Amino acid sequence: MTASLAVTQHVVARFIWVKQKLGGDGKMLKHLLWATDFSETSQAALEWGLALAHLAKSQLTLLHIAEAEEARDEQLAAEHRRKLEEIAEQIRQKGLTVTTSVRPGQAAQVIVQAAKELSVDLIVLGAHGHTSFKEKLLGSTTEQVLQTSPVPVLFVRERCEPKFNHLLVPSDLSDAALIALDYAANLASLTKAKISLLHVVAPYEGSPEAWEELKRETTEELRRWSSRTVEPLEMPSIEPKVTRYHHAGAGITDFAQQNAVDLIIIPTHGHSALGRLIFGSVAAHVIYYAPCPVISGKAEAFRKAIEG
Numbered sequence: 001m002t003a004s005l006a007v008t009q010h011v012v013a014r015f016i017w018v019k020q021k022l023g024g025d026g027k028m029l030k031h032l033l034w035a036t037d038f039s040e041t042s043q044a045a046l047e048w049g050l051a052l053a054h055l056a057k058s059q060l061t062l063l064h065i066a067e068a069e070e071a072r073d074e075q076l077a078a079e080h081r082r083k084l085e086e087i088a089e090q091i092r093q094k095g096l097t098v099t100t101s102v103r104p105g106q107a108a109q110v111i112v113q114a115a116k117e118l119s120v121d122l123i124v125l126g127a128h129g130h131t132s133f134k135e136k137l138l139g140s141t142t143e144q145v146l147q148t149s150p151v152p153v154l155f156v157r158e159r160c161e162p163k164f165n166h167l168l169v170p171s172d173l174s175d176a177a178l179i180a181l182d183y184a185a186n187l188a189s190l191t192k193a194k195i196s197l198l199h200v201v202a203p204y205e206g207s208p209e210a211w212e213e214l215k216r217e218t219t220e221e222l223r224r225w226s227s228r229t230v231e232p233l234e235m236p237s238i239e240p241k242v243t244r245y246h247h248a249g250a251g252i253t254d255f256a257q258q259n260a261v262d263l264i265i266i267p268t269h270g271h272s273a274l275g276r277l278i279f280g281s282v283a284a285h286v287i288y289y290a291p292c293p294v295i296s297g298k299a300e301a302f303r304k305a306i307e308g
Contacts, residue, residue: 028186028305029056033120035063035111038083041126044159048293049124050091051162052154055190058121059097062088063114066104077102108144116150121305122295123149127157127287142287146268151305152183152297155287163262164191170198170252170286173225176267176299181226183295183302184265185238194237196259197222200251204244215242249285257291264294267302 034049036042053060064084066077081102088098103110115123127142146153169184171177184195199218204211222240245251256264268283287294 027308028183029053029058029121029190030308031059031061031118031120032122032124033061033063033111033115033118034124035065035107035114036084036087036126037064037107038080039126040159041157043126045124045126045154045156045293046087047159048154048156048162050094050096051164052122052124053096054094055164060091060099061114061118061120062091062098062100063111064100064102065107065110066102067107107141108148111141111145112148112150121151121308123151123153125153125155127155143284146283146287146296149297149301151301152295153301154293154295156293157287157290160292164193166260166262167193167195168198168252168256168259168261168264169195170200170248170264170266170282171222171225172199173221174269176269178225178228179299179302179306180265180267181238182306186306187265188237193262194239196239196241196255196261197226198241198243198252198255200248200255201242201244202248202251203246211244218242247285249282249289252282252286253289253291261292263292264290266294266296267299268296269299 029052032049032053034042034046036046049060052058062084064080066080069076081100084100084102088100091098101114103114111123111125114120123145125142125145142155164187167184167188169177169181171181181195181197187193188195199222201214201218204214206214219240219242222242226238226240241255243251243255245254252264252266255261264286266283266286283296287296
């Protein structure tokens with residue numbers, strides 16, 4: 001198959017699901033999985049999961065992983081099962097469908113396996129638990145879940161009011177970023193959010209005049225590129241933005257801070273214009289430093305969520 005044919009088929013397929021799924025029906029968020037270690041950050045993540053579940057009328061599964069110490073301590077295990085069921089009952093009283101699960105094993109592996117078995121659409125995680133985020137980022141739960149999850153992952157680092165007025169999608173004009181924009185467009189149709197589509201030039205050392213011309217050209221290219229996402233009559237509010245920064249990840253988080261972004265949606269792979277969106281670089285920086293929650297994952301994970 002030629003590259004042009006592959007792109008054409010991908011665009012046609014996108015229009016099919018757009019017609020079926022845009023309009024706020026929440027089909028790409030039918031089932032959410034919240035994994036908890038009962039930390040403050042996991043509780044903060046639950047608040048965001050609940051906000052999405054109410055908007056999309058989602059089913060929720062509450063998952064606790066009984067790691068080594070707990071597996072050996074029956075009293076502790078019983079206490080955690082009781083706490084999980086108490087949380088579930090409180091949520092049920094708000095009208096949502098909730099199930100609970102306590103599974104033994106290593107956290108990342110159990111979370112990903114549960115997501116596969118239960119066919120969930122989104123994993124909701126506190127970005128760190130009882131250990132520091134940096135420790136997890138450098139080889140534990142956060143990195144492993146993000147690298148292996150079959151669906152996108154919502155990371156929440158700290159407590160903040162769940163809002164969906166302003167979504168940010170970083171773009172390097174790659175297919176991966178376009179799929180993330182597809183996902184954001186679906187979410188925006190559900191929450192009535194506006195989308196900032198941000199391209200970061202990092203680094204840039206040209207003259208002021210050359211920079212203004214590059215910014216204008218790139219903004220136009222972003223408009224053309226994003227028009228492939230949804231049909232014009234159903235297009236959410238998408239505003240292209242171009243900025244320059246010494247580091248792409250820092251440019252993204254600074255833009256989010258300065259523009260009251262509520263949620264960032266970023267893929268873990270892209271290409272050179274954004275310094276390659278690989279987990280160890282830009283996406284990791286954004287998850288760690290963003291002033292708001294982040295939904296991230298592989299392009300295939302976003303596509304799976306969209307297609308249902």
